[in-house]
Amino acid sequence: MANSKQLSIGTVAAEPATIDLDWSTTALLIIDMQRDFMEPGGFGETLGNDVSQLARAVKPIAAVLGAARDLGLLVVHTREGHLPDLSDAPPAKIERGAPSLRIGDPGPMGRILIRGEAGHDIIPALYPLDSEIVIDKPGKGAFYATELDDILRKYGIENLLVCGVTTEVCVNTTVREANDRGYRCVVLADGCASYFPEFHEMGLKMIKAQGRFGCGSQGNDGADFK
Numbered sequence: 001m002a003n004s005k006q007l008s009i010g011t012v013a014a015e016p017a018t019i020d021l022d023w024s025t026t027a028l029l030i031i032d033m034q035r036d037f038m039e040p041g042g043f044g045e046t047l048g049n050d051v052s053q054l055a056r057a058v059k060p061i062a063a064v065l066g067a068a069r070d071l072g073l074l075v076v077h078t079r080e081g082h083l084p085d086l087s088d089a090p091p092a093k094i095e096r097g098a099p100s101l102r103i104g105d106p107g108p109m110g111r112i113l114i115r116g117e118a119g120h121d122i123i124p125a126l127y128p129l130d131s132e133i134v135i136d137k138p139g140k141g142a143f144y145a146t147e148l149d150d151i152l153r154k155y156g157i158e159n160l161l162v163c164g165v166t167t168e169v170c171v172n173t174t175v176r177e178a179n180d181r182g183y184r185c186v187v188l189a190d191g192c193a194s195y196f197p198e199f200h201e202m203g204l205k206m207i208k209a210q211g212r213f214g215c216g217s218q219g220n221d222g223a224d225f226k
């Protein structure tokens, strides 16, 4: 939740152009940094993915999260997952592909991609503060079937700094949804990752090509907010 600190205009290095943002109307949106995607034994690995590919996003996100907390930005974390009775999980999603475990099956971190299970939770390095918002989403986009838009509008948010996993799926989908709803988005390149590095690169190129999206980079050490 935004605190009462003095807020100001900040500059974010971005492509195709540097962007000045009013921090008082900017939120940090961290997509799906959950154990189910990041750690062995979760949803990502059951799909046959090398989860170590996602680890590179953790340090940059931790740095941005620290900077956002210092600036008093609204911080929103999302988690992809489903109700224990799977009533919000379409059969088409459950049946997809040939995973070793399907959504709802018991795994080493509890039932795969189910709310309340250990695997569904956010990784310790990026764990939300009690004051921060956590959005549980059944889909890839953070706006689909969630209260996210209402919450952002309640706080007067116009700009989103977006990071998380995976670049080409939930980050891209969310940024497209946000753009359609009128939010200015800057995707923090080093704070995103994919199981497939080429998808990460192409995912960022697609975002940049939309023109309305910035494509920021925080460098190796994290945020270069000014």
Ligand code: C5J
Pocket: 031, 032, 037, 080, 140, 165, 166, 167, 169, 170, 171
């Ligand atoms: C996927 C996500 N890839 N968070 N989810 O299923 O990108």
